[in-house]
Amino acid sequence: MVETDSPYLAPGKFRGKRNEPAYVVEVAKVLAETRGVSLEEISRQTTENFFRLFSKVKA
Numbered sequence: 001m002v003e004t005d006s007p008y009l010a011p012g013k014f015r016g017k018r019n020e021p022a023y024v025v026e027v028a029k030v031l032a033e034t035r036g037v038s039l040e041e042i043s044r045q046t047t048e049n050f051f052r053l054f055s056k057v058k059a
Contacts, residue, residue, distance in 0.1 A: 001053070002028050002046050 002024055004011070010019035011026035032042040051057060 001049055002031060002042070 004024050007019050010017050011023050028042045032039045
């Protein structure tokens with residue numbers, strides 16, 4: 001799962017503004033870079049994690 005520290009610590013390029021959940025993609029981008037994988041891979045992994053955690057949700 002990926003999340004932001006909403007509403008306090010906005011990602012770098014949004015620093016100084018109120019943080020919001022829409023910035024979670026920026027967190028995912030940094031995570032992908034840190035792990036040395038593509039953003040698409042992070043997206044795939046976090047989507048799979050969502051459906052494992054919330055197993056009653058239909059894909």
